[in-house]
Amino acid sequence: MTIPAAQAAAAAVPATQLATAELHASLEDPALESMNFLNEVASLYPAAISFASGRPYEEFFDxxxxxxxxxxxxxxxxxxxxxxxxxxxxxxxxxxxxxxxxxxxxxxxxxxxxxxxxxxxxxxxxxxxxxxxxxxxxxxxxxxxxxxxxxxxxxxxxxxxxxxxxxxxxxxxxxxxxxxxxxxxxxxxxxxxxxxxxxxxxxxxxxxxxxxxxxxxxxxxxxxxxxxxxxxxxxxxxxxxxxxxxxxxxxxxxxxxxxxxxxxxxxxxxxxxxxxxxxxxxxxxxxxxxxxxxxxxxxxxxxxxxxxxxxxxxxxxxxxxxxxxxxxxxxxANVRETAAYLRNLRLVLDGLADRFPDAGRSGISWNTPHGGFFVVVTLPFDASDALLEHSAREHGVLWTPMSHFYSDGGGLRQVRLACSQLTPSQISGGLDRFAGFVREALAGGDG
Amino acid sequence: MTIPAAQAAAAAVPATQLATAELHASLEDPALESMNFLNEVASLYPAAISFASGRPYEEFFDxxxxxxxxxxxxxxxxxxxxxxxxxxxxxxxxxxxxxxxxxxxxxxxxxxxxxxxxxxxxxxxxxxxxxxxxxxxxxxxxxxxxxxxxxxxxxxxxxxxxxxxxxxxxxxxxxxxxxxxxxxxxxxxxxxxxxxxxxxxxxxxxxxxxxxxxxxxxxxxxxxxxxxxxxxxxxxxxxxxxxxxxxxxxxxxxxxxxxxxxxxxxxxxxxxxxxxxxxxxxxxxxxxxxxxxxxxxxxxxxxxxxxxxxxxxxxxxxxxxxxxxxxxxxxxANVRETAAYLRNLRLVLDGLADRFPDAGRSGISWNTPHGGFFVVVTLPFDASDALLEHSAREHGVLWTPMSHFYSDGGGLRQVRLACSQLTPSQISGGLDRFAGFVREALAGGDG
Known part of the structure; x- marks a missing residue:
């Protein structure tokens, strides 16, 4: 094979070069950029507890x-x-x-x-x-x-x-x-x-x-x-x-x-x-x-x-x-999985109530689904990408700004918490961190 | 669930109706129509020996x-x-x-x-x-x-x-x-x-x-x-x-x-x-x-x-x-498979030579690849879709008109023979049938 010779010659020959501007527009779509940003934050803080991932529960994988x-x-x-x-x-x-x-x-x-x-x-x-x-x-x-x-x-x-x-x-x-x-x-x-x-x-x-x-x-x-x-x-x-x-x-x-x-x-x-x-x-x-x-x-x-x-x-x-x-x-086939998801959902909902006892007064609320993987929390401040990075870096907890799911500017004060992949102790620890993050943001907003 | 009632009611309500004219143009593409036609002929004559399928050899599946x-x-x-x-x-x-x-x-x-x-x-x-x-x-x-x-x-x-x-x-x-x-x-x-x-x-x-x-x-x-x-x-x-x-x-x-x-x-x-x-x-x-x-x-x-x-x-x-x-x-990993494909290719090439000894004189020829799944035979008459159907029905042998692979009208007198999926006895029997078909077509062309 001619690989070594070819590689030696490569420096001398101008290589093919593509430009994103010449590729399909889907590649520069805001939705894709959103996902990339969220994945990047997650990969930068691997030790953070993630309420961002809606992946299936893993305990029963075998x-x-x-x-x-x-x-x-x-x-x-x-x-x-x-x-x-x-x-x-x-x-x-x-x-x-x-x-x-x-x-x-x-x-x-x-x-x-x-x-x-x-x-x-x-x-x-x-x-x-x-x-x-x-x-x-x-x-x-x-x-x-x-x-x-x-x-x-x-x-x-x-x-x-x-x-x-x-x-x-x-x-x-x-x-x-x-x-x-x-x-x-x-x-x-x-x-x-x-x-x-x-x-x-x-x-x-x-x-x-x-x-x-x-x-x-x-x-x-x-x-x-x-x-x-x-x-x-x-x-x-x-x-x-x-x-x-x-x-x-x-x-x-x-x-x-x-x-x-x-x-x-x-x-x-x-x-x-x-x-x-x-x-x-x-x-x-x-x-x-x-x-x-x-x-x-x-x-x-x-x-x-x-x-x-x-x-x-x-x-x-x-x-x-x-x-x-x-x-x-x-x-x-999903008796164990359904029980785990409902347990996790209950832990998140009860955990939010425990940690935000005066939720209404402080402008914090959340919906109460009867199943599924997701809870949406409304905050009294913009849950921006910058705050997500801060939350990951300083508080070790990840969530998803709901604004990423709107093409018309909605969801600015909302976050999605996915509870499907976490264990009970991760949920408890993660909610402690999330509550710490929210308290700090509220204090910052007050000060 | 309301299915039985819904079904009973269905007759009274005009159902949603789509039209191919309102669907993506790929669905009416000639190439797709070609494949459908070829698959249809194959399914109509399941007992025919098929030189049409380029699927992998099956003996070693386990x-x-x-x-x-x-x-x-x-x-x-x-x-x-x-x-x-x-x-x-x-x-x-x-x-x-x-x-x-x-x-x-x-x-x-x-x-x-x-x-x-x-x-x-x-x-x-x-x-x-x-x-x-x-x-x-x-x-x-x-x-x-x-x-x-x-x-x-x-x-x-x-x-x-x-x-x-x-x-x-x-x-x-x-x-x-x-x-x-x-x-x-x-x-x-x-x-x-x-x-x-x-x-x-x-x-x-x-x-x-x-x-x-x-x-x-x-x-x-x-x-x-x-x-x-x-x-x-x-x-x-x-x-x-x-x-x-x-x-x-x-x-x-x-x-x-x-x-x-x-x-x-x-x-x-x-x-x-x-x-x-x-x-x-x-x-x-x-x-x-x-x-x-x-x-x-x-x-x-x-x-x-x-x-x-x-x-x-x-x-x-x-x-x-x-x-x-x-x-x-x-x-x-493919020692047995490679041997089988090369054996099949040799059987097809030798089998064609045996069955068409005066190939050149009668205007029949074929290429001689050193590997792969396909041989292309050139005939002295148009290998049309109608002749393929005749070949399947009357001679029990399938092949692919090369014209299906041209967008600009080429390949009219050529057929593709795939030899990958057949056993030696199928190849031998299939070539007998193919030779019978060609002889008949030549006689028809003469007559």
């Missing part, structure tokens, strides 16, 4: 489980589906069906856990929910008039997927009961008046990231009615719905009687983050120029074939095995 | 290997990198580094098998090579002036990725020695004259899919020189280079002394198709507006974070384990 899941899936293929050993080997090793190989198991799970009767042919298994978001937006962004609506504060994964599809996102306010329907209607009409085509509205009705807000059942029905009236699809994202403390409200998809809802599913929190397996349910009928009727899922599958070919059958087998070992009920 | 690979990777984390068992569990289960967790192993493999000294930080591990192609094109398609060049006949995966990035592809002719450099120069200049910005040229220098053509070492050096002179990057795709019958020519990246080459790596053929793991090496320096220097890989990583977050650590562990069990040499 590599031995991956082997069991694989075995369970292979046993299912041979025992339940009658595969020969050659067919089992092929199912895991070879390129696979673009729409996935665990669609029947996903459909069974949706029926058991969510009361959703989904056609397995309407399911596309994806590389995490992130790929599902991108392929849906890529399909819907047919031209420059196509725009997306989304509840604001906005999930950063959605913002990123939309940037890659060159699709503008119009924010819709969030109230106590989730999406603000009057604002949704006004945004749809404003967009249409501007010659644009609002294709869909993204919502996370259960324990939204980052707002922590959930929608009541009447609010869900009203959203479906308004979306139908205004002619926009709903993209329902549901990564946290399972982790609730009581009654499980129906998803929008379960309430949908006219194919209004495209459902984005994730196994990152309920299955195994390291498998990177998610899915989309898209049963919308699509008419071709020649009158042929197909499912929207079939079009998403075509886009997926050009993007990642198919989701790793090995990764699907791991998730499929986990489903099979728990009778396809993720509720059953 | 699920037990997946368990061994996982174990080997976990042992590496604890033994070589000093991970605690908690850290090992986290490495496989949790979200991971966006650029991947097997980059050091990939770099070691490139050094050992290809004599490439790649900076591990310049490597982004992707969901197969297909995602690598898309993120590179998404980054390079900054505006409507940006176009891509590619050798023609064109790899369909590239065509698909380019469509998703809305990036036009200008074809460049292929000759006996690979890419036609005079045509490359003329296409670059024509594009510039039209106000366009040709960003890169895609090439597969080793056993190209679909042409089966390889480039000599002098031709590779000349391509690097011409690309530097014209100021276009080279996207080098190398899925088949390992499967050769003798001397292993250096890749373009190994010969590159000025960061001209973005290298697209695949483990689909050399590792495990079912893991869906590939990678891109992109060491190009990128300057930001503020003068900061970064690697192009870091920008690709940002795009990946918005597309799939990270490649499944479980899938990476499977591929990493396979590398580790063979001293990071894929040559060593």
């Amino acid at each position: 590599v031995a489980l991956i082997h069991s899941y694989l075995d369970a899936f292979c046993a299912h293929l041979s025992r339940d589906l009658g595969y020969s050993s050659g067919q089992v080997n092929r199912a895991l090793f070879q390129y696979g069906r673009t729409k996935g190989i665990i669609h029947e198991l996903v459909a069974r799970n949706l029926a058991l856990d969510e009361g959703i009767s989904a056609d397995p042919q309407a399911i596309v298994v994806t590389v995490g929910c992130q790929e599902a978001m991108f392929i849906v937006l890529r399909a819907l962004r047919a031209g420059t008039a196509d725009v997306l609506l989304s509840t604001s504060p906005m999930y950063v994964g959605l913002t990123g997927a939309a940037r890659l599809a060159d699709m503008p996102v119009w924010p819709v306010h969030t109230g106590q009961d989730g999406i603000d329907l009057a604002h949704l209607v006004s945004q749809v009409r404003r967009a249409r008046a501007a010659g644009l085509r609002p294709r869909a509205c993204y919502v996370m009705p259960d324990f939204a990231n980052p707002a922590g807000v959930s929608m009541s059942v009447p609010a869900r029905r009203e959203l479906l009615r308004v979306a139908a009236q205004e002619g926009v699809l709903l993209l329902e994202d549901n990564p946290y719905g399972l982790f609730h403390d009581g009654e499980h409200p129906p998803t929008l998809l379960a309430l949908d009687d006219r194919h209004q809802v495209i459902y984005l599913g994730s196994f990152a929190k309920t299955g195994l983050p390291g498998a990177r397996v998610g899915y989309v349910v898209a049963g919308q009928p699509v008419t071709s120029a020649d009158g042929t009727l197909t499912l929207f899922a079939d079009h998403l599958s075509k886009i997926k074939s050009m993007l990642t070919v198919n989701t790793s059958p090995v990764a699907q087998a791991v998730v499929g095995g986990k489903l099979l070992l728990h009778g396809c009920r993720l509720t059953a | 699920v037990a290997l997946i368990h061994s690979y996982l174990d080997a990777f976990c042992a590496h984390l604890s033994r070589d990198l000093g991970y605690s068992s908690g850290q090992v569990n986290r490495a496989l289960f949790q979200y991971g580094r966006t650029k991947g967790i097997i980059h050091e192993l990939v770099a070691r493999n490139l050094a050992l098998d290809e004599g490439i000294s790649a900076d591990p930080q310049a490597i982004v591990v992707t969901v197969g090579c297909q995602e690598a192609m898309f993120i590179v094109l998404r980054a390079l398609r900054a505006g409507t002036a940006d176009v891509l060049l590619s050798t023609s006949p064109m790899y369909v995966g590239l065509t698909g990725a380019a469509r998703l990035a809305d990036m036009p592809v200008w074809p460049v002719h292929t000759g006996q020695d690979g890419i036609d450099l005079a045509h490359l120069v003329s296409q670059v200049r024509r594009a510039r004259a039209a106000g366009l910005r040709p960003r890169a040229c895609y090439v597969m220098p080793d056993f190209a899919n679909p042409a089966g053509v390889s480039m000599s070492v002098p031709a590779r050096r000349e391509l690097l020189r011409v690309a530097a002179q014209e100021g276009v990057l080279l996207l080098e795709d190398n899925p088949y280079g390992l499967f050769h019958d003798g001397e292993h020519p250096p890749t373009l990246l190994a010969l590159d002394d000025r960061h001209q080459v973005i290298y697209l790596g695949s483990f689909a053929k050399t590792g495990l198709p079912g893991a869906r793991v590939g990678y891109v090496v992109a060491g190009q320096p990128v300057t930001s507006a503020d003068g900061t220097l970064t690697l192009f890989a870091d920008h690709l990583s940002k795009i990946k974070s918005m597309l799939t977050v990270n490649t499944s650590p479980v899938a990476q562990a499977v591929v990493g384990g396979k590398l580790l069990l063979h001293g990071c040499r894929l040559t060593a």
